[in-house]
Amino acid sequence: MEELAAPTGTQMDLTGKVALVTGAAQGIGRSFSEALLRCGAKVALVDLNRSTGEACKKELDGEFDATHSVFIVCDVGSEDQLKCAFKKTLDLFGSLDIVCNNAGINNENNWEQTINVNLTSVIRGTYMALEYMSKENGGKGGVIVNMASLAGIFPAAHGPVYTATKHGVVGFTRAIAATSKLLGYGVRINTICPAFVNTPLLTSVNYEEKMGKYHVFKDSVKALVHHYGMLEPSLIVQGLMKILQEEELNGAVMKITKSKGIHFEIYEPTLIQPKVK
Template identity: 45%
Template sequence: SLKFSLYGTCLHFLLTVALLDINEAAAERPLQALEQQFGAEKTIFLKCDVESEEQIRAAFKKTVETFGGIDILCNNAGILNETSWEKTISINLMGVIRGTYVALEQMNRLSGGRGGVIVNTASMAGIGPFLSCPSYTASKFGVVGFTRAMAAASEASGYGVRFNAVCPGFVQTDLMTNIPVRLGQFSNLTAAAHQLVDVMGMVAVSDVAAAALELLTDNTKNGEALLVLQSGNMYMQFPSFNPTQNKPL
């Protein structure tokens, strides 16, 4: 399913949440859970396709009208389908960029926003390549790179918005079903893909949620890529560059 979740918070206490998804049925269960815990007036669902800037813009506008602003954005839409690499890039990477740029119109302190934090869902495949999923790997490498670049741009420009990426290992979601069909021309590598799952193990959804929450609430985290594995989490170290000399530090 394609998920795109938008959260509005204040002082790190959950006050309001807007769930955006192209699949209304898939959003029903989390919507009901949030309504039961926090009240129906605290949550809304808005149908939205992350491949459409028009729909994203309309959904964000409705969110601001309903809850008064945007403080947190979680870009979480994603597919794994090597038979449709263009759609994979469009949803996994371009959807993140579309959502981020539209949200910044509301969040950027330079344009009157309150600042906030954006967490993008990348993947372990955004840290090290998956041989069976080249386009998926490219999309997730792109998410990590975009997140880190935006974090640096925000800090240098004074946007008041932090950017982080959560990079889960293998999680039991829809992306893990019917793998041979999803691999397309690389289906001959299905056994290698399953072997990697066996070696790395599966990560609980709750562990991914906890990692995302850490990135949301820790004000010292900006430009981080947090790898979430069964064996434990780790913040990835990347080379940095001197902006004046354009040389690795």
């Protein structure tokens, strides 16, 4: 595991803040969790994979106070299990400040499951987070970060349903961020769209049982990765920290690429917004 430097110039003091990260056992979610712990936050590591999750928790305990994290086995695709994960986090740590809806899969063969994990669970995770954090419900505000992908902005021919789910995450996040602002939820909601990241997820293109008929693109996807380059999770962590630190960011669509680093998608000004009485 690479060493992640503690971010410098943090404005939001993360000490004692409580974060829930889905898909935290490995890859980007694990790097997020590690960085949050390094900044003094408490983290609920939520993941479907018990063995990888327990191994991750054990390794993190070697470096950080074991009482600052908890591993919760949970399939984010199950409403009951996700609800339970939020409740356990609140019961153990007493509050909730940051939610990273990060868990995702790349499975064009079982595309219904891809929609459930990549999009439905992100919507559900956002609504559950708002239930606890929104000032409308007596909460104290917070930050939600929903993980999309560059496939949330551009079409990926090797993953039409993955593309659909990530476009959905971007659209939902921009809209609910506007809602949050208009209705004074006090919760900032943003999305991150990385290009190829060096995690186990990228290997899914090798498996026909996951890619179905799009497996024919296996070699061209590898050529694309070679052409555009592979990002390290540490750069995605820097993007997360920027979102946590910069209070004006709400509804932002952060893109992260090898050529341009961390930058933002620029949209036309939103013309149609309801008025609040």
